[in-house]
Amino acid sequence: MFKRLLPDRIVNTVYEIDLNELHAQGIRGIITDLDNTLVSAKTPLATPQLIGWLDLVKERGFRVVILSNNNDARVGKFASPLGIPYIPAARKPGGAAFRRALKLMELPAEQAVVVGDQMLTDVLGGRRAGLHTILVTPIAPAEEGWATQINRRIEKIALARLRKKGLWPDKGGPQHGK
Numbered sequence: 001m002f003k004r005l006l007p008d009r010i011v012n013t014v015y016e017i018d019l020n021e022l023h024a025q026g027i028r029g030i031i032t033d034l035d036n037t038l039v040s041a042k043t044p045l046a047t048p049q050l051i052g053w054l055d056l057v058k059e060r061g062f063r064v065v066i067l068s069n070n071n072d073a074r075v076g077k078f079a080s081p082l083g084i085p086y087i088p089a090a091r092k093p094g095g096a097a098f099r100r101a102l103k104l105m106e107l108p109a110e111q112a113v114v115v116g117d118q119m120l121t122d123v124l125g126g127r128r129a130g131l132h133t134i135l136v137t138p139i140a141p142a143e144e145g146w147a148t149q150i151n152r153r154i155e156k157i158a159l160a161r162l163r164k165k166g167l168w169p170d171k172g173g174p175q176h177g178k
Helices: 019-024 048-059 072-082 095-105 119-128 146-164
Strands: 009-011 029-032 063-067 112-116 132-136
Touching: 029 095, 048 063, 063 072, 063 095, 095 112, 095 119, 112 119, 119 132, 119 146
Parallel strands: 009 132, 029 063, 029 112, 112 132
Antiparallel strands: none
16 A cells, blocks of 8 residues: 555655656656645745746646646636646546546656655555656645645655655655654
8 A cells, every 4th residue: 555655756846857867758748736846835926946947847848737636716826827737626646637637738647747745645646547756845844734734644654664664765855754
């Protein structure tokens, strides 16, 4: 069970994602979470640094969809100025929204990656949908809502078990569950 929570890659921020490596592996689409992945949960719009990164992503030929469990008002206000398609109220880790994102990008699962900060929503949902997964360190955990805080407690238990089995590094990578 816990192995389904293992991401393919772990990075601290989206800026550490090696776009050349993804492209060489045949990845052409990025399904990304919003809150605590691209910006903090209380940051209403993209930062200049994020806008630059998203421009680079698009220049490299990647298609992007924002997939969030947050509501339409939050996700739409963020994604619309960027011209990025989005799916709010996604109900991750359920598979329907991931399939919808793939359809929006017109890509098969093996050509897309999910980027997110939660093992129980982003990684599990992506793996269940047959997608590559990248886990990032949450940007501002103190701003998380109660549901995410519950998920973090479950992640902490999962991480302890994964570390005990030698499947998760003791140091480096995101500081999940610490």
